[in-house]
Amino acid sequence: QVHLVESGGGLVQAGGSLRLSCAASGTISTIYTMGWFRQGLGNQRDLVATITKEGAAIYGDSVKGRFTIYRDNNKKTVDLQMNGLKPEDSDVYYCNADVRRRAGDTYYDNFWGRGTQVTVSS
Numbered sequence: 762q763v764h765l766v767e768s769g770g771g772l773v774q775a776g777g778s779l780r781l782s783c784a785a786s787g788t789i790s791t792i793y794t795m796g797w798f799r800q801g802l803g804n805q806r807d808l809v810a811t812i813t814k815e816g817a818a819i820y821g822d823s824v825k826g827r828f829t830i831y832r833d834n835n836k837k838t839v840d841l842q843m844n845g846l847k848p849e850d851s852d853v854y855y856c857n858a859d860v861r862r863r864a865g866d867t868y869y870d871n872f873w874g875r876g877t878q879v880t881v882s883s
Contacts, residue, residue: 763787763872765856770877777881778844783856783874785837793859793869795832795839799852800876806855810841824850846881853878 769781785792796811796819808821810830818830827845832838839856856874 763789763858763860763862763870765858765872765874767854767856767874767877770854770879772880772882773846775846775848775881775883777846778842779846779879780843781841781854781856781877781879783839783858785858785860785872788862789837789860790864790866791861791869792834792837793861795856795858797830797839797841798855798857799879800855801852809854811857812839843879846879848881848883851879851881 764786765783767783773779794811794813797809798806799809801807809824810818810820810828812818812830812832814834829842831840853876855876858872859869860872861869
């Protein structure tokens, strides 16, 4: 099994900053794309940012220029630095990862963390 554990959520005033961290553990051979999503209003989670193991990052339109995603392949972690937070950024943030669990596997599985709450007050 693979576990993704998020930390760093909390309450912050508008304009402030938070840094979220996610650590992967378990049976892991290779982690491909890691990233952050937030719940949003519907059933589908919205992209915040993703990063490949080579370091290529993609950001959701609403966070471009304010959030930065970082990754440490050795530590199996992905962080999200959130600056210039707005009340509309309030949400549950989920860590996500594509993981090949064993070296001989020809496929990868997708995993989610349990989420961490971010609340931005106006």
